[in-house]
Amino acid sequence: MSWDLPTAAAPDGGAGSGTVLDGNAAAGEFAGILAGDPTTVTVRCGSCGVAQAFGQLQAYMGGPGTVLRCRECEAMVARVARTPQGVWLDMSGSSSWLFLPAPGRA
C-alpha cells in the first residue's frame, strides 16, 4: 500500500481528501485500542448483518476521525476519533466482533 491525500493547495482544492481506503489502512488507529491485531477480526454489520474481515471494511480517513463502513451496505460500523479530551471509540453500528486466535502463533 502506498497512499497519500492531496493538499488544500492542489488544483482541485484537495477534493480527493475523502479517499476511501480499507480496514488495513485504518488498523494503526485501532491497534492501540483493541488488544489484538484488528485486521483479522470478523466484524458483523449492525445494519445489514453481513460479516466481513476488518481489513475489508471501507475506511474513510483524513478527517478528524477514522470511520469504517460496511462494504455491502455502506452503513457506519465503527469510528475512532482522537481529541484533546481523549480517544473516542464508537462501535454502535456493529453487532459483533469475532477475535479468532491467530493460527500457529502465541
Add this chain to the structure above:
Amino acid sequence: MTDTNTTEGPAGSSVKATPPARNHWRKATLIGVRSQSQHSRTLVLRVPGWTGHLPGQHVDLRLTAEDGYSAQRSYSLAEPATPGRVAVTVDLLPHGEVSPYLVEIMQIGDELDVRGPIGGWFVWEPGDPSIGDGPVLLIAGGSGVVPLVTMLRARKRAGDSTPTTLVYSLRGPRDLMYGPELEEMSADLSAPGSAEVRLVYTRKVPDGHPRPASHLAAGDIRPSSSWPEPSAARVYVCGPSGFVDHATRLLREAGYPDDRIRTERFGPTGVDR
C-alpha cells in the same frame, strides 16, 4: 500476533512487558534511498528497537511540521524482516500532502516517526499451513506491487518452493517498479525462489511485449501451466480501490470463493492501473 508483549531475557529471566509495538511511535532516521520508477523510491530507515515483521504488513509514517501540524500515511513494508531496519516504497501523488516530501525532498539523516508493524490479515508468511503447497496468485495494481514483492523476497529468502505467479498491472514502462528484480526472478522458473511474472500494461506497451495494452482480463489470472492445481489456494490483491474491485470480480467469475481472496485497497486512482 506479530509481536510479543513479554520476552525472555538472556538468562531466561522475564523482562518487563513492553507497550504494544504496533501503536507506539518510534523515531526513524533515513539511511538509504533507491529509485524504483520515475515516480517512486524506496526509503530505508533505521528504527532502533524494530524487531521484525511479516511480509504484507505495513507501517504508518508520521511527519510533524514545526508548528505542530502532523500528517500520517500508511506504506507497505518493502523488505523482509531485518532487525532495526524498515524499508518502504513510496509512490508520488502529485499535489499530495506527504508523498512529494518522501519521494523528492527527504534526505539522508532526516527523521520521521514510524508505527508498526500493522496488520496480520494481508500477510503471507512462507509455510502458512492454510496455504499448504499452494499455488499462490499475487495480483498487483500499480504500487500495490510493493507488499507482493516483499512476499516474493521473503519466499526466496526462506527457500520456499510454493508455486507462485505475480500478475502486475501497470500503465506503461515508466511505471514499472522492481523491473530488473522481477526479470531476474522470472528468467528461469526451475531456479529456487523463482516466480512466474505476467506484466499487464494498460496503456502503453514496451517494444516486443507480447500482450497488447488493455485492462486486466480473465486470461491474465488464468492458472499457470506450472501449477499442480487448476486454481490458487490463496490470492492476494493489492491496488487502488477500483482495481481491487475489478480483480475481485474476475476472480469470482473464475470460481474463486471469497475466503481464498485477501485484498488491500488504497488511493484515489481508478481501475487503469
